[in-house]
Amino acid sequence: MQIRIANRTDVPAVLGLLADDDVSRARGFGVVPEEVDAAVWAAFESIDADDRNELIVAADGDDVIGTCQLTFIPGLSRGGAERMLIEAVRIHSGRRGQGLGGELIRWTIERARERGCRIVQLTTDKRRTDAHRFYAALGFEASHEGMKLML
């Protein structure tokens, strides 16, 4: 499995991974439109041009089998160190249970270390109990409430 920064040609596959998920379906984002929306392309271009955002893919040959997004956030706390936020983690439904998710997240943690981040954080839906165990096994502590407000 090769883990790398996504390029433009990966976008449709990433959208497929984001949609193929029970929680996303429940939010009304379970269908991938045939043509990628202009706003989604614009979002990809924004990420691609931003030194503090990285769309990551895990690929097996030509198949994109995993993804996540990293955001590096500067802040005045913790001696001015960056924090890394992980969002939108997905492993292809046909490839789960093979340790690929752990490999992907460990890769991102290594990236955070290289950059000098002092903390890595993410939120995971309370319904995703398997995910809580998964992240706890990687060293994460469920120390915070993750609060969301939809606009």
Add this chain to the structure above:
Amino acid sequence: MQIRIANRTDVPAVLGLLADDDVSRARGFGVVPEEVDAAVWAAFESIDADDRNELIVAADGDDVIGTCQLTFIPGLSRGGAERMLIEAVRIHSGRRGQGLGGELIRWTIERARERGCRIVQLTTDKRRTDAHRFYAALGFEASHEGMKLML
């Protein structure tokens, strides 16, 4: 109370607010050094130069009485809309219980709406039970586990 983007002269007061907090003290960040560290100045400059990060202060005349940091995160989910992350929320210990925190957070939510964000999110330490009620009253739902890994 005036709510605005922080400038360089606000930084020492913001550091004071960040440090004056039981959870920060427990993390070993409860003392403000007499001289602001170069890494903290660099972090401020990074935020100040970044269109997707804003350090916010609430001021009463010359007194900085509240702060938070906003990060606008582009993403492929939710039709390519940005999400807004709120971090490092503090109200001066002598000014709590006067509704200032609510005013500050409502101001940030309005800012998210103006920018077209579809979601506002934050994490709050599980020990901060008052904060959970505070954010719930503002419309936030504690739908997620907030997981952290210290490096």
